[in-house]
Amino acid sequence: MSMNSPPSMRERLVENTYAEAFRSIYARLLITARDSEWLQHAINAVTGHSSSTIMCDCESGVEQLLDSEDTPDGRPGAVIQFHVPRFRKDRVEALERVLLSRVSQNILTCPTARCFNMLESDTYFRLGRKIAYFGDGYESLTSQFDRKMWNIPIMGGAFQLDRRFGYADGIMGGNLWFMSKTQESAIDAAKQAANAVDTYPDVITTFPGGVAASASKAGSKYSFLFASTYETYCPTLREKLGDESGVPEGVNSIMEIIINGSCLNQVAEATHRAINAAIGTEELVRITAGNYDGRLGKTFIYLRPELQTD
Secondary structure, eight states: TTTOOOHHHHHHBOOEEEEEEEEEEEEEEEEEEESHHHHHHHHHHHTTOOSTTSSOOEEEEEEEEEOOSSSSSSSOOEEEEEEEEEOOOTHHHHHHHHHHHHIIIITTTTTTOOOOOOEEEESSEEEHHHHHHGGGTTOOEEEEEEEEEEEEEETTEEEEEESSSEEEEEEEEEEEEEEEHHHHHHHHHHHHHHHHHTTSSTEEESSGGEEEEEEEOEOSSSTTOEEEEEEGGGGHHHHHHHHGOOOOOOEEEEEEEEEESHHHHHHHHHHHHHHHHTTOOEEEEHHHHHHHSSSSSEEEEEEGGOOOOO
C-alpha cells in the first residue's frame, strides 16, 4: 500500500493489540437426552452460574451440538467444556469438584440424560465411580454403547455415565471488545462474533448469549473486592474521567466476548473468525481487546493474525 492510500476497514477498526489470555485445565464431556427439549434443559442447568471464575466455580459453555448419528447412544447431544485457571494451586481438586457437583446435581437429575467423556488423556477423574455411590449399593457396571458405564437406578428409570473423565491443559481469557456508537450496534457486533466462535470446534463462549456487558479489571478501591468495573472503559464516565478515560469519542457502548478453548491455536483462530464476522457492523467504531501488560497471563492472542505466533 502506498503512503497516500486510504486505510482499509480492517486497519481502521481493528486495533493493533492483543488479548491477554492465560492457561487453564479443562474437562470436556457429552450430554445426550431423549430430544432437544430435555437436552437444552440439561445444558442450561449444567452451565449455569459459570460465566466468569471471578465469582463462579468454573467457566463453562457449549462447544458444539451433535446430531443423533454422531453420539454413542444415537440421541441428540451437546459437548460441554469446563475450565478452571491453571494458576490455582488446587486446580485439579477444584475441577473435580466442579464436575462432581454439576454432573450429579444437573445432569443426573435431568430426565433421560446420559453423560459421556469426550477427552481422552493420561490424567482423569474416576467421576463415574464417585457419582455411582448415589446408587446406595444398587449401582452396577454395565456394557452399553460399546463402552463400560456405570448404571445408577433413579426414580425416573436409570442414569448412565462413563467411568473416567479426562482433563488437560487449555486456554482461558481470549477476548474481544466491540466499541460502538450505540448499544444496539455493540450488541449486534458482539453477537455476530460470538456466533462465529460457536461454529468453530474446540472453543466456547461463557457469558449469556456469548456476550458480556461488563468487562472487569483486577482489584478495587474496596479492600474486600479483588475485581471491579473497568471504569476507564465505561462510556458514562468519560466526562468525569477526562484524559484518564480510554473510551474513544463517539463510543457510547462497549460489549465483550470471552473465548476459552483447548489450545492457543484454536482460540486464536476463533478470535480472527469473530473479528471477520463483526467487522462490517454499522456504527462500529473499534474492535480491541483487554490486556494488562502481561500481569494476568503470558498467552497473547493478537487481533491481527499476521502477528500471531505459537
